[in-house]
Amino acid sequence: MVPRLCLLLLPLLPPLLQVSATTPEPCEVDDEDIRCFCNFTDPQPDWSSAFQCVAAVEVEIRGGGRSLEQFLKHANTDPKQYVDVIKALRLRRLTVGAARVPAQLLFSALNALGYSRLKELTLEDLELTGTVPPLPLEAPGPALTTLRLRNVSWAEGGAWFTELLQWLKPGLKVLSIAQAHSLAFSCAQLPTFQTLTTLDLSDNPGLGHQGLTAALCPLKFPALQSLALHNTGVETPTRVCQALVAAGVQPQSLDLSHNALRPAAAPGPPPCVWPSTLKDLYLSFAGLEHVPKGLPAKLNKLDLSSNRLSRAPSSDELPEVSKLILDGNPYLDPEAHKHQDSTNSGVVQACTRSALALGISGTAVLLQGAGVFA
Known part of the structure; x- marks a missing residue:
């Protein structure tokens, strides 16, 4: 034996x-x-x-x-x-x-x-x-x-x-691809993931909206329920919505946390109708000072925790939502907000991006020294 x-x-x-x-x-x-x-x-x-x-x-x-x-x-x-x-x-x-x-x-x-x-x-x-x-x-x-x-x-x-x-x-059922050297797969050669319910493309900071649209090959993810896009370089929820619609992807849960989300530049992308299946949207650690526009009209859960909201969102800024998470925003802790302003002085997003880039680059350097890469 x-x-x-x-x-x-x-x-x-x-x-x-x-x-x-x-x-x-x-x-x-x-x-x-x-x-x-x-x-x-x-x-x-x-x-x-x-x-x-x-x-x-x-x-x-x-x-x-x-x-x-x-x-x-x-x-x-x-x-x-x-x-x-x-x-x-x-x-x-x-x-x-x-x-x-x-x-x-x-x-x-x-x-x-x-x-x-x-x-x-x-x-x-x-x-x-x-x-x-x-x-x-x-x-x-x-x-x-x-x-x-x-x-x-x-x-x-x-x-x-x-x-x-x-x-x-x-x-x-579960596929996770992080720090990929390329996500530009050939959609014609990619099989249909009939049973895949969870797709995680997090930690691909160069992906962006264009890369996301290319990676979500149309009609290849018919059973998808959860899509995670942490630190993927996406900037507006509306552009993500457009990528989902183009691919025919209808997740129940979408995680856009740990992206530097920003207001859409004028005139901005055209309105997008979110998939009706979407119930939970996560926008934590996104550097948000205001609730972004173009969110789904109705959600079970909206996570806006650990952002930079200086006041409580008004009802006309929010979708119809059953559970709203706002923990970790400055208006809930004025003393923490004062400390943040005095120590970081508006460079929070820049430092966050630098730390992410440094972590990824540092890992690559260490692996090169260990002989992982040619």
Whole structure:
């Protein structure tokens, strides 16, 4: 059983090439064998420590910024001969991050995981290199319900996201794409997400209204209920409304918080009729000094918390709303407002934008130093 399990993990985990008793264990597993975390940052990592993750339900593996090309020779291992072993794994949630990964290695792992019960996959701070192997005739990958991608790039560019989706079985319900190098996907090649209920495009500050319109391919998200757009460079709710209408997207919940929202410039965009399904709208941490115009006429919840409102909104400024959230605005705490004015002096939005940019840029610099990017 042990040798077979080793071979099973070859496409996913680096093989057990060496054992070092002089270095700390890079992998830790909790007492219940639920969560296993590995961080291979040592110059000569002890890959055998990954054995501890075999029985875990949730596994997180970080490659220390190194290239995994040395393990490419194991990518052709046929998982069919180990189907019973794969099916016996408890693995449900997997995170892989901080590495340069040959595409063939990644897709070989997905092929093996197609026989598993994996439901949630997260890829973070990865650079995929090389070309995608031919797609197997059978349904190749796992039946994921959740896919999260953060700072994932493909050296060859192009339709990498579409290529990735082809290796997954249908049924995805939650999709999150953050710090993407490009969200300009080919709508013609993108499949229809029949079961996707949650789409999160947060932390893509360069997206803007034009990028949002391009990313929301028309009629590709018929079941969408929740759309999150934190820190995506959108500036007015009306322009977001126009993108939703153009794509035929009808969410119940829309989150535009952590964007520097501003009044529309004269003459402003034409009025937009919001989808009738929209019930909850989140506009917190948006630097708002006034309630923006062009909001839906009726909502269950409107979150205007942690903005810069200097007075209570009047009824004619607000939509018909069942629950209005205004916590964290200066007019509710005059002393905090006075302190804010004396210390920040009108640069709150600029500082917020700079901090966001610095955080994202700093992360990129650190990853470059670790060898994540070419």
